[in-house]
Amino acid sequence: MIQSNDAKGISHCTVFDSETSWYDLLTDDEKILINENSVSITFKKGETVCKRGAFASHIYFLEDGLVKVYLEEKNKNLILMLAIRNNLLGMAAIFDGNNKLPYSITTYTDSVVRMIDIQVFTRLLRQNSAFSFHVINLLNEKTAQMYGRFFSLTQKQLHGRLADILLCLSNRIFKSTSFELPLSRADLGDLTGMSTESIIRMMKEFKDDGLIGMHCKNIELLDIARLERISEFG
Amino acid sequence: MIQSNDAKGISHCTVFDSETSWYDLLTDDEKILINENSVSITFKKGETVCKRGAFASHIYFLEDGLVKVYLEEKNKNLILMLAIRNNLLGMAAIFDGNNKLPYSITTYTDSVVRMIDIQVFTRLLRQNSAFSFHVINLLNEKTAQMYGRFFSLTQKQLHGRLADILLCLSNRIFKSTSFELPLSRADLGDLTGMSTESIIRMMKEFKDDGLIGMHCKNIELLDIARLERISEFG
DNA sequence: AAAAATAGTTGCTCCGGATCAGTTTATTTC
């Protein structure tokens, strides 16, 4: 598990990724049940997988692609997390007295989503404790990341927040110090809780300071130690 | 379940409370196991129950009192949630590869905390799927509230944030439109992500506008409809 | 290939709210 920043402070990362498969914890019968009650759907870049407030009918298993999980209201937009392949999404809808999705999901790239009937999924959670224990692990790991992000967005200012997001993208999403961003500057704004203009200005500043290299959508982290210091000091 | 604001928008509330007891889902043997591996400790007002970063040795079941669950770093302080009796805390530490507490807990009032051995607790989660399913429910309900709070603190400005917190305190913690606050103005600041001075100014403004009544620590919500409108429009 | 729409960029202005510096009012402490 990657936990690059936890040693020195509160982790601020944004994405959840686990290689361990929940699927392997199911019995053969349960696997069949899941297979019979799920379909794999292809979404094009920019398409909406689900909307907050809708009845939660499925659990979404992201088989491939990159999506944002977000809240929107009026013109306000908050990206809760990014998710890549192997992520289970929509589980947050599972709690008593609730039957609505707590967030929306939209793709950044062409994505493949396996949509699993939520009734079947919860039935398995109720009957298979190894499975549900694993799900608890997944949820808690997401929550820990959410805390870090919450801290970053509420307690740090622009420099720190941008450093956080860049480190996160590098560590968790692209797993490389250089990557091609499929997100717009406006999306980076939503992700860091700042305006599009500020994102542009900050990134230019980082580039001028030699912290990152940048040509259009291509970004390279050049001085990770300094980025981490910026992250730490806010 | 109280969900006062979900109808019109993103819920912004801060506290988790569930009357359903996880304890009843255990078998007699499991109950005995929990009893033998837990102790009830009394904390005075202002005492620290646990600190972020420490090894997670226990799950904390708040039997009585009021506590804050928070992140602190340097002079920055973010209250993640308030918790009252019947809350299970510290579960967020349960995930693979992690053995540290992701947050600190401090009491606001004299509190009674049952400290349950985390190994025993996780063993029960692994073996009792009704129990672990219930825990998933609890975690998800907390997460949904966290999302709302996250949205509130990052997307709304002072008026909206204060309205959110006041409605939350009234709905979830004190379950009354008038209550005596055991929190200082500085704590309200941490809770709303604003400075102590701003809290004071905003509350005075709310008082002058007839939204709330206030004498020292005693607060009464006078115009809930208007507070909800302020919450909605940020 | 031209037109239209979207995304990226820059400079300028302005305001929300933090910070600072101080005063007043409560709580502790001895």
Added chain:
DNA sequence: GAAATAAACTGATCCGGAGCAACTATTTTT
């Protein structure tokens, strides 16, 4: 019950960063 400490409050200043307008570059549409 006087002194000390902490919490509550007030006014004045200042700055981070949003918002706006204008312009350029890049896609998308037809």
